[in-house]
Amino acid sequence: MVKDADVRFTGTKDYVASDDLAMAVNAAITLERPLLVKGEPGTGKTELARQVAAALDMTIIEWNVKSTTRAQQGLYEYDAVSRLRDSQLGDNRVGDVAAYIRRGKLWEAFTAPERTVLLIDEIDKADIEFPNDLLQELDRMEFHVYETGETIRAVNRPVVIITSNNEKELPDAFLRRCFFHYIRFPEIDTLKAIVDVHYPGIKDRLLTTALTQFYEVRETPGLKKKPSTSEVLDWLKLLLAEDLDAEDLRRNGTAALPKLHGALLKNEQDVALFERLAFMARGRS
Structure with a gap:
């Protein structure tokens, strides 16, 4: 397992990172807080997460947010409709609730055997409540699965990178929990x-x-x-x-x-x- 003291991002041969940007990545890792990256579209925000993963030899898990995305989807989704249908058909699986749980990207990142980079891309596309709905999970690095009664805790705390194109303001409570960096257009x-x-x-x-x-x-x-x-x-x-x-x-x-x-x-x-x-x-x- 990579220790935080050994984790230093300076850019890669395929990605030119300014000193300020590299410092922001390393500060977020040290503080164990999500890195919120803003900037004009096309300034390399999404690519930053991929290059951080490559530089630190970590797997990247990408959650691409859309206008219809709900925070719950990042944790898990319970397919009650399929379970009801299977119960009507007499399927033996119906007794196993876990068979109807679809894992989300946070679940994948929390339970990965090695530390990962979790990219939450274009968070500002979603509903205004979306960031607030993830506050506790990103803070505590755990969440509860009500259908099975289990608690999913991060085995290895992922490096969380969140991008925004500034299409809408993000809640103050969410901003307080992030390390922020704005990628300025390069000289x-x-x-x-x-x-x-x-x-x-x-x-x-x-x-x-x-x-x-x-x-x-x-x-x-x-x-x-x-x-x-x-x-x-x-x-x-x-x-x-x-x-x-x-x-x-x-x-x-x-x-x-x-x-x-x-x-x-x-x-x-x-x-x-x-x-x-x-x-x-x-x-x-």
Whole structure:
């Protein structure tokens, strides 16, 4: 079993973690509290949990939250309908209540033979009561199964990482029990390091020109959705596939949109914004 003192996350060869992010992961592990990670969509929140698991040689258990997800599903679900049907059919299994219990992701993490990373992904998608309904279970690392009378306790306390896209506010009582970190959008040097992980050997002039243009797009006033890290990586992949160079990317003042802009701009309002800016630039020229 890995001791907390031996557990240190510094990033991986596939994931560039800032010093602040690595510190947040290690602090949450030391405090034995869930790490709540917020940030723009596409900044690597979900991937962080996977890379923490890889770096610490732990299995990852992923619970992907949806708008219809209930907290109880993370513990277990009792299939009373199937048991009733089986009783009507005379099935011998009906006397074994445990046969109708479906284990949830917390149950899996609590009873895993080795310590795991438990990812609760996009918790803000669920109902506002969802986080509060998990307070006691995440605090005590145990829960009661009423149908069988047993208590499920964590054999090895999992490393819990919770992500949020900030779609709704989370309850104060829940926030108090978490260590919080906001993943800020990376500066250009960090972004270059991230790109180098995915596309080693990319020509420096192409990368500099592309990232300069990318940040100009992100900083355009009135943009509805700023392109993210994952989107710039997609864009660079297309540029490389089309064998474009730095000169191909250069725009004059009247160019409407960046080349292959569909990888960066994801709604018609933002496309229209750049078209208006180009129209105004043509009017001034």
